[in-house]
Amino acid sequence: MHMMKKASIAKMIDNSDTFQNQVKLLLMENSQLNKQIVVFQYFYSYQKRQRKRSLIISHKKQENKEILNKQLNCMITFLDQQIMFETLFMVTMVHELLNNQMAIQTFQQILFNHFSKQISVEGILI
Secondary structure, eight states, rough: OHHHHHHHHHHHHHHOSHHHHHHHHHTTOOOOHHHHHHHHHHHHHHHHHHHHHHHHHHHHHOOHHHHHHHHHHHHHHHHHHHHHEEEEEEEEHHHHHHHHHHHHHHHHHHHHHHHHHHOEETEEEO
């Protein structure tokens, strides 16, 4: 019975269209609200950094000055490092939350798919 519930959640994750919904579905069964809040705080700041990063990239495309480009590249690298750190933190939190190998592998696959599709700048894949 319990395995069937896990399988149905995995199916819902596959059908979910956004990264955030996929994370929410993975955390659905968790009853430890405080840990859930921590994960979503990190997820929210992750999204903010992604938006900031996009703005920097669009700004960079409009500017040709070499010094400014170097500064923007440094900012992008810094944001990338923060995004990666926060992602690793989220994976760790989800690991503690679920303590379930199948769910963790699914979550890691979601992260990998998300990064492969969305974080690609000038041919550099993080």
